[in-house]
Amino acid sequence: MKIGTKGRYAVMAMVDVAKYGNKTTPVSLSDIAERQEISLSYLEQLFCKLRKAHLVSSMRGALGGYLLSRSSDHISIADIIDAAEEPVRLTRCPSIKGKGCMKNEVQCLTHHLWEGMGNQISSYLKKISLQDILDKKSLEPCALIESPSSNHLEYSTCS
């Protein structure tokens, strides 16, 4: 899993749909574009993916727009990012997932690390739902405890 603007925009847009839509009234992309300051065409691309991932359903025609296809507490952030962001595989060796790879030892030693980190991120994002974001209760489970000296520890502080 990787997180770039695409994923971040997708999350923002979904929060917008969750906030301004309900079961009967869909939210149009042009409204989202305006509120979130994201280009309309770019949103169209994103929602194409979100729809294919069954996170939203669309209503075409005038007064159309998008609706969440499940309730906001059953959509996790990981769901959204998985849908929006294309999978990256910055790999150099032909290891099959699960099976270890056969190359140079030192290189392979680090595989566990990246896998572990990916799991860490995705398990974190799986625990957080759209509704949690609306309720602002996204932060508690993760201890902010310290990172006093280490600056530039920002992943992307701000959307």
Add this chain to the structure above:
Amino acid sequence: MKIGTKGRYAVMAMVDVAKYGNKTTPVSLSDIAERQEISLSYLEQLFCKLRKAHLVSSMRGALGGYLLSRSSDHISIADIIDAAEEPVRLTRCPSIKGKGCMKNEVQCLTHHLWEGMGNQISSYLKKISLQDILDKKSLEPCALIESPSSNHLEYSTCS
């Protein structure tokens, strides 16, 4: 914190130094380049940063090379990545760290999320030392528990 090849190469190179060097014999970049299949000039750039971050010390001249400047169990992966990777700030609003930002509500709701995630990653990587990687005990603390359906959950499976 962001992780690209730069950070990954840096970790691989540091593991290499930890493995093939000791207190008296430094490891030359040309050896690392060959073993890890990373371009020499690129390594030179990386080690410039690693040295400035006091993670390695250099010995110039023939038979020179790099040494860890602390023992391998006192160097965390977070240390290495912080040193190698330049900080990203994919931000659109002028919020100051700590202080909340003043813009549009939905945008700001997601800030907590990204901050939490950054903390999640860095606290994970802080717990893992170079020595842990050599000992292959990097994976245990992080539960691999499940990710059955969700494929492309790879951050970067392979170096």
Add this chain to the structure above:
DNA sequence: CTTAATCCTGACTTTTATACTCAGGATTAA
């Protein structure tokens, strides 16, 4: 004291991925 191996540095180029645009079609409420 010369040489070869190394570190050191900045500037440059190439490549790739991202972010974004554009053009046009399909659908449907009013």
Add this chain to the structure above:
DNA sequence: TTAATCCTGAGTATAAAAGTCAGGATTAAG
């Protein structure tokens, strides 16, 4: 019939990443 919307693919432009190059500084060994 019209205007608002979704829908899609192809194209472009920008920026960041990855990698190269050229040349200097330092030093162990012969």
